[in-house]
Structures are given as C-alpha cells and as structure tokens.
Amino acid sequence: MIDVINLEKHFGDKNVLDGINVKIEKGDIMVVIGPSGSGKSTFLRCLNCMEDPTGGQIIFNGVDIADPKVDINLHRRHMGMVFQHFNLFNNKTVIENIMLAPVYVARSERRKAKHKNFWIGVANVFRKEKKEKYPIGQSVAEIKSEAREKGMKLLERIGLEDKADVYPSTLSGGQKQRVAIVRALAMDPDVILFDEPTSALDPEMVGEVLDLMKQLAKEGMTMIIVTHEMGFAREVANKVVFVDEGQILESAPPKEFFENPKHPRLKEFLSKVL
Amino acid sequence: MSGLSAKIDKFIEMFIDYKGYVKVLEGLSNTLLIAVLGLLIGIVIGTLIATVRVVPKYKRLPRVLNRFCSFYVALFRGTPVVVQLLLAYYVILPLAGGHMTGVETAIMIFGLNSGAYASEIMRGGIQSVDAGQLEAGRAVGLSFSTSMFKIVIPQAVKNILPTLGNEFIALIKDTSVVSFVGATDLYVAFNYIGSNSYEFMVPYIVMALIYVVMVLLITLMIKLMERRFAKSDRRN
Numbered sequence: 400m401i402d403v404i405n406l407e408k409h410f411g412d413k414n415v416l417d418g419i420n421v422k423i424e425k426g427d428i429m430v431v432i433g434p435s436g437s438g439k440s441t442f443l444r445c446l447n448c449m450e451d452p453t454g455g456q457i458i459f460n461g462v463d464i465a466d467p468k469v470d471i472n473l474h475r476r477h478m479g480m481v482f483q484h485f486n487l488f489n490n491k492t493v494i495e496n497i498m499l500a501p502v503y504v505a506r507s508e509r510r511k512a513k514h515k516n517f518w519i520g521v522a523n524v525f526r527k528e529k530k531e532k533y534p535i536g537q538s539v540a541e542i543k544s545e546a547r548e549k550g551m552k553l554l555e556r557i558g559l560e561d562k563a564d565v566y567p568s569t570l571s572g573g574q575k576q577r578v579a580i581v582r583a584l585a586m587d588p589d590v591i592l593f594d595e596p597t598s599a600l601d602p603e604m605v606g607e608v609l610d611l612m613k614q615l616a617k618e619g620m621t622m623i624i625v626t627h628e629m630g631f632a633r634e635v636a637n638k639v640v641f642v643d644e645g646q647i648l649e650s651a652p653p654k655e656f657f658e659n660p661k662h663p664r665l666k667e668f669l670s671k672v673l
Numbered sequence: 674m675s676g677l678s679a680k681i682d683k684f685i686e687m688f689i690d691y692k693g694y695v696k697v698l699e700g701l702s703n704t705l706l707i708a709v710l711g712l713l714i715g716i717v718i719g720t721l722i723a724t725v726r727v728v729p730k731y732k733r734l735p736r737v738l739n740r741f742c743s744f745y746v747a748l749f750r751g752t753p754v755v756v757q758l759l760l761a762y763y764v765i766l767p768l769a770g771g772h773m774t775g776v777e778t779a780i781m782i783f784g785l786n787s788g789a790y791a792s793e794i795m796r797g798g799i800q801s802v803d804a805g806q807l808e809a810g811r812a813v814g815l816s817f818s819t820s821m822f823k824i825v826i827p828q829a830v831k832n833i834l835p836t837l838g839n840e841f842i843a844l845i846k847d848t849s850v851v852s853f854v855g856a857t858d859l860y861v862a863f864n865y866i867g868s869n870s871y872e873f874m875v876p877y878i879v880m881a882l883i884y885v886v887m888v889l890l891i892t893l894m895i896k897l898m899e900r901r902f903a904k905s906d907r908r909n
Contacts, residue, residue, distance in 0.1 A: 449808060476814035486809035490827045499823065500813035579809075586813060 407454030417645035433642035479583025497550035573604030700862030714784025719791025749789035775856030798833035838895035
C-alpha cells in the first residue's frame with residue numbers, strides 16, 4: 400500500500416534520511432525504533448509530507464505523493480496521523496475536533512459539485528444534448544448530523560461520550576491522545592501514522608492508549624508506529640524496523656528482531672533498552 | 674483656594690458663554706476620528722502584511738513581498754510619527770500636488786503607522802500559537818489557508834486582542850501631535866480656551882481627564898471582548 404523508494408531528506412547539508420527503502424502492505428503493523436536523533440520521526444513525518452522529502456519516492460495507493468505537483472491534501476485524508484503532543488484543536492470542543500475534517504471535506508465536495516452544475520446549466524442552454532448534472536447529495540445539516548453521529552459512536556467506543564462538548568484543555572493526557580486517535584479514525588483512513596504516541600504521557604496513562612492501539616491492530620488497521628515501547632512492539636507488530644543515522648539497519652518480524660538481532664548497532668541498542 | 678474657584682469660574686465662563694464647548698467637541702470628534710479610522714486602516718494593512726509574513730516562502734512572489742513588507746515596517750517604526758506627519762503634509766503632498774486637510778493627512782499617516790505596528794502584533798500572535806495546531810490541521814487533509822482560518826487564527830486572536838487594544842490606547846494619545854499640521858484636536862481646543870482666558874491650569878486638567886476617561890472606556894471594551902474569546906480556556 401505504501402512503497403517507500405530511496406527516501407532522502409536533508410536539512411541544509413545534514414543528511415537526516417539517507418536512502419530509506421521499505422514496503423508496507425495493507426494490514427501491516429510496522430514499528431520503527433531507534434535512538435533519538437536517528438531520523439525515525441523525520442521518516443514518519445516524510446510519509447505524509449509533513450516534511451517535504453528532498454529525494455526519492457513515496458508511492459501511496461499508486462500515486463507518488465513525494466511529487467510536489469500532487470495535491471497532498473487529498474492523500475492526507477486517507478492517512479491519519481497521531482502526534483506526540485496530541486495537537487487537539489484547542490479552540491474546538493472534543494466532538495468538533497472529530498467532526499471538523501469530515502464535515503469540511505464533504506462540504507467542499509458539495510460546493511464543487513454545485514459550481515460545476517452551475518456551469519453545466521449555463522452550457523446546457525446552448526447544447527442540443529443536455530449534459531447531466533452531478534448529484535448534490537446531502538444538505539449541509541445532514542452532513543453535520545451524520546458526522547456528529549459518527550463522532551459520538553467513536554467517542555462511545557473510547558468511553559468519552561460524556562466529554563463530547565468540553566474543550567480539550569479539560570482532558571487528561573491519556574484522554575487527549577485517545578481523542579486524537581479517534582479524530583484520525585473519523586476520516587476512515589487507510590493507514591495511521593503514530594509519532595511517539597505515548598512519550599508525553601504519565602506512566603499510568605500509557606496503558607489506555609496502547610490498549611486502544613491494540614484494538615485497532617486486531618481490527619486490521621494498517622499502522623506505522625514510532626515508539627520506545629519495546630513490549631508493545633514485540634506484542635503487536637508484525638514487522639519491526641531499526642533506524643539509525645537515517646538508514647534502516649535491520650528489518651524483521653518482532654520475534655527474530657528481539658531474540659536474534661544481527662546488526663551490531665542493534666545489538667548494542669537492545670542491550671541498553673531491554 | 675479662592676484662586677482655584679475663580680479659575681474654575683473663568684473656565685466655565687469660557688467653556689459655555691463664549692462657546693468653548695464647540696471647539697472642544699470639534700477637537701474631540703477629530704481626535705476620535707483620527708484614532709478610530711487610523712486603527713481600522715492599521716488593522717487592514719496589518720492583516721495584509723502579517724499574511725505575507727506567515728505564508729510559507731517556497732516561491733518567489735511571497736519572498737519579494739516579504740522583503741517589501743519588512744522595509745515598510747522598518748520605515749514606519751523607525752521614524753517618529755510627528756516626523757512622518759510633517760513629511761507627509763509639508764513635503765510629499767505638495768510635491769505630489771495633492772490637496773488634503775490636516776485631519777485627512779493625520780488619518781492617513783496614523784493608519785500607515787499603526788499598520789506597521791499592528792502587523793508585528795498579528796505576526797507575533799499567529800506565531801505564538803503552537804506549530805502543532807497547524808500541523809494537525811494539515812495532517813487531516815485541510816489546506817494551509819483552511820487550517821489557518823479555522824484553527825490557528827481563532828486562537829491567535831486571543832493573543833492579539835489585548836496588544837491591539839494597547840496599540841489603540843497609544844494611538845489615541847499620539848493624536849495629540851496633529852496640531853503640527855493644523856488639525857483641531859483636543860489639545861488645540863483646550864489651548865484655544867486657555868489662551869483666550871489667560872488661564873491654562875483648569876483647561877489642561879480637564880483635557881487630561883477626558884483622555885483618561887476615553888482610555889478607561891477602551892480598556893473596559895477590550896476586557897469584555899477578551900472574556901468572550903476566553904471560552905475554550907475555561908474549565909467547565
């Protein structure tokens with residue numbers, strides 16, 4: 400589903416990513432680990448072009464999204480992202496956070512169809528064979544109520560339906576991160592990118608976020624996760640990748656990765672963290 | 674203290690019997706006109722410049738515009754407003770062959786001047802919003818402008834408003850220099866009363882009080898507005 404070919408990123412003359420090749424299939428759960436400063440976060444952020452790659456290709460659903468000519472916004476809608484610091488919209492309530500993007504996308508499509516229909520209508524005056532108009536579909540109110548209903552269902556799933564109308568500043572860290580995950584889910588993404596989702600959490604809140612991620616994994620969601628939670632990686636991932644100095648040094652299923660590491664740098668790293 | 678009451682009597686005589694209040698009302702309306710229109714022009718210019726400043730600069734056009742804007746800001750922040758007024762009224766307008774009254778010149782210059790300050794206030798306000806907010810907007814597939822308008826700017830307004838209010842207060846007080854270009858403001862009005870009655874103490878005190886009252890009213894308005902915008906900060 401995602402095919403990363405020779406991905407490069409440099410800031411100035413500093414090479415952060417130095418030719419990364421990796422393939423992610425549908426349903427894969429890939430965990431990326433590595434020392435800090437190794438480029439693993441940059442790698443993740445390049446996947447949805449949060450950082451513009453300076454070289455290489457990222458083929459996502461058959462389109463090279465690293466190409467600057469591609470409208471990246473269309474592709475990001477199929478690629479959720481969860482941040483270390485949650486980044487919930489502070490000026491929106493919890494349910495508005497979840498509804499914002501789906502409503503915006505549906506509304507802008509509706510608006511585009513309307514514009515096109517207007518010009519088709521104008522052109523039809525002069526045409527012998529009238530061209531058919533685009534269907535407009537739902538009204539704005541219907542779009543909103545449907546998104547709200549879906550958002551409430553997602554909130555019920557994480558047990559926060561009573562927090563729907565409060566602002567994010569009143570939530571705990573774990574609650575914020577779960578809402579952030581649900582916000583990504585609201586777009587029905589093909590893949591979700593997790594950028595150290597538990598690193599900014601209190602230890603007692605890490606569990607609730609990891610549990611939600613495990614549930615998603617069981618449901619077959621494709622996920623790419625940068626994390627320091629080795630236990631989680633071993634339990635959930637079907638592919639673990641070790642990144643250092645902008646290169647993938649080892650890539651293996653978790654059992655082999657943790658029990659039988661080959662690269663000396665990985666051996667050294669594991670001996671420190673396990 | 675009989676001296677003071679005599680002075681007050683004299684001021685009241687000047688103010689009411691000799692139609693001093695007509696001058697004062699004219700001065701007050703000019704002061705307010707210059708300050709309010711100056712602020713509005715300033716907000717428009719400031720918004721334009723701040724937009725240029727925060728838009729990503731991959732392409733050539735934003736970069737050229739950015740350079741022009743920083744020149745503009747440096748020019749208007751680098752010279753005193755009196756100098757700008759004098760230059761505009763006595764040098765640039767005659768050279769350009771235009772005709773503007775003192776009040777019109779003052780409105781223009783105060784607008785341009787506060788535009789430079791407002792642009793920096795807005796840029797600072799926008800940049801003080803956590804970069805993660807914009808990123809989160811972009812990550813769910815919103816465009817740069819949509820994320821800006823729906824997420825970043827509503828949060829920035831909270832930071833911008835108090836400082837912009839400060840700018841307005843400074844603007845109102847700065848208008849007291851427009852007499853340099855022959856416009857009648859509060860200072861000119863009370864000076865007129867003073868020099869006709871040979872008594873300056875009471876008129877100047879009254880003038881100061883009028884300024885204080887105006888500033889207090891503005892402060893109150895800013896506070897009310899801030900409270901409306903603070904909704905998402907409150908824990909409920």
